[in-house]
Every structure is written in structure tokens, then in C-alpha cells.
Amino acid sequence: MVQSINRINDYAFKRIMGSEEGKDALLSFLNAVLKPAPGKELASVELLDRELDPRYLLDRAARLDILARTATGALVNIEVQIANQYNIDKRTLFYWAGLYHGQLSRGEDFRSLKKTITINILGFSWFTDKERYHHIFQLREKDTGELLNEDMEIHFLELPKIVKLDRRPSDALEEWMLYLNNLEGKEMEAIAMENPGIKKALTIEQIFLKDKKERRLYELREKAYRDELSALAGARAEGEARGEARGEARGEARGEARGRQEAICKYLEARFGDASLGLQEKVRQYNELEKLDMLINKIYTAASLEEAGAIINGI
Secondary structure, eight states: OOOOOOTTOHHHHHHHHSSGGGHHHHHHHHHHHHOOOTTOOOOOEEEOOOOOOGGGTTOTTOOOOEEEEETTSOEEEEEEEOSOOSOHHHHHHHHHHHHHHTTOOTTOOGGGOOOEEEEEEESSOOSSOSSOOEEEEOOBOTTTOOBSOSSEEEEEEEHHHHTTOOSOOOSHHHHHHHHHTTOOHHHHHHHHHHOHHHHHHHHHHHHHHHOHHHHHHHHHHHHHHHHHHHHHHHHHHHHHHHHHHTTOHHHHHHHHHHHHHHHHHHHHHHHHGGGGHHHHHHHTTOOOHHHHHHHHHHGGGOSSHHHHHHHHHHO
């Protein structure tokens, strides 16, 4: 039996959605996010990605994004960001600006610049609104709301918020966000029957997982993500330890334990959504650093909520 996949692993996302065979899935996703007017839906895109050297898959800073150009010349960049590094706003502007000004060669007219769209898929909640999961930003006049021009468009999709909606998906975007939240079983099958783009993505991901080389590269990227979470947990633990106990050994241990607990719980939330709340509560009951370190090393191997439960209960 082929194992399930973490669909917000950026290597897997790039291979499934950013490949020639995945163009139908990509177009379906883009139309769901951008919501063009009837008759204006995207019918084709040109993929502009460069192949990534596998040596960089363990580099947590490596960007495995998808870059495409529409028939009108607009650039669309899609990036998955799993861990909250508390800089997604500035990071987004930095990379958007690079894409925008990078369109021009020396001496070219500024009028040649085309619309540049960034879509950030977040494995964490960034905005304070607890229900809105899709945020769109443009350049507008502060008082009147008048649009400067249409060249900037930035989207944020907050995956944790969609799983908290206690209802069936109301449109294609919600279907895609549930797909990206690793929805499986009959509910996923029902959505795929109505959404050809998602059905195509599911087919490609199964082929992807059966390829031993691709599976190995996918696992390398998962390791990079684990390392990133561990680094973030360590930084948080260090700060908590300093502030909480003024360097006392007991306070340091408590801060480190909290940091590890939160890193594990954030992963569970991003991977399995609200269904993991019971497991998150159990994780927060573990205070021994040795047990928490064992969990950090093992929890990312879980392909399902049941496997995650077995790992947590078996510590």
C-alpha cells in the first residue's frame, strides 16, 4: 500500500503542481485562488521553473516555489511556507519585488512590466482574524481605496483556519485548501469526483510516491523541515529559559520543554488539523526533555493521524 503524502512538503508540491503533467491541476488551483471573471479563466500557463539541485534539499533556506507565466504575460509565484519564522510579510515583499523588477533588462521601458502575483500557502495562522483564511493585498490609496495599478497582487492562504470550518467546502478554493491539509478517505474522494484538478493531483501524487528516487528526495525535504522546526523550538526555548528562570536550571528545562511541545503541536496542527487536538493535549503533558526529543525525531514519520497517535502514546 502506498503511504499517504504530506502535500505541503514543498518538494512534493512542486513536483505535483509544477510539472508539465500537473498543469491541469495547477490551472484549477490558480483559477480557484484568483477567481477570474466568468470567461476570463486561465486556460494555459508557461512554467518558468529551474530544476533544483538535490544537494540543496537539506538546506532549510532553499526555496522550492513554482513560477509560471500566463497568456497575458503576468507572472505567478506560488510558495509553501510551513513553519512560522515571523517574517512572512517582509519575505513576501522581498521576493515579489525581485520578480517584478527582474522582468526588465537594461534599457527596457517600465511599461513593459507585467502584473506579478504571489500566492503564499501557509501552514500556520498569520493574521488575527480567526475565520478568514484568504487575504488579498494590492496597492491602493489610503483614504479613497483607489487602485494605483494592478501590477501587485499578493495572496495568503492560511491552511489551519480552513479545517476549523464545520461544514462542507463551499467553492473550489475551499476544496483545494482541504486537499492541501492532507484530507483523505471518502471525503477526499467525493471532492475529487467533483473537482477534476484535484483528481489529477491525486493521480500524480500516487505516481510520485511509487518512484523510489522521488520518495527519497521528498524525505530529504521532510528532514530539512524537521531541522527547521527543531531550530525554531530551540530558539524559543532559549528565550523562554532566559526570561522565565533567570538562568536557573529548572527554569531552563521548563522553557526548553515548552519549546519542544509547541514545535510538535504546530506540526500536528499543520499536518492533521483539529483532528489532532487530543494528541496535542497529550504532548503538552510530557515535560521530560528526553521524551520530547524522541517525539521530535519520530513524529514526522507518521503518515496518518493513527500513526501519530501510536508514536505519541508509545513514548
